[in-house]
């Protein structure tokens with residue numbers, strides 16, 4: 341006899357599940373109790389958006405889009421309503437996110453950096469190379485936005 345109950349693993353698992361459920365319940369209650377904020381666009385923008393002749397625009401370059409388009413003809417960005425759910429097309433949306441991490445301006449918040457680190461694990465072999473490129477992009481942005489950066493570019 342060791343004195344340790346045999347069913348200890350099940351009890352620990354039950355406690356962990358109860359804690360997770362409690363945290364999720366608290367989070368849901370916190371979100372539901374948040375105050376409803378007014379519509380930031382105003383009434384006339386809401387009416388204009390509801391009209392049938394209102395054109396959809398690209399979220400990246402604001403170019404007008406044809407109804408049912410999957411990709412922006414101007415910048416190639418994924419603009420279709422179901423691009424992220426379609427088995428073949430979602431790869432292009434994912435590629436756009438990867439490309440933005442390396443080439444575009446990012447808000448260098450901790451959540452975005454953690455998201456890119458986790459996303460890169462999708463392609464485990466290439467993850468270290470990709471993370472180096474993302475960090476280089478963030479460092480370049482930081483040096484561009486630093487005071488006196490315009491003075492250093494001239495040579």
Ligand SMILES: [Zn+2]
Pocket residue numbers: 398399400401402403412413414415416417
């Ligand atoms: Zn576009």
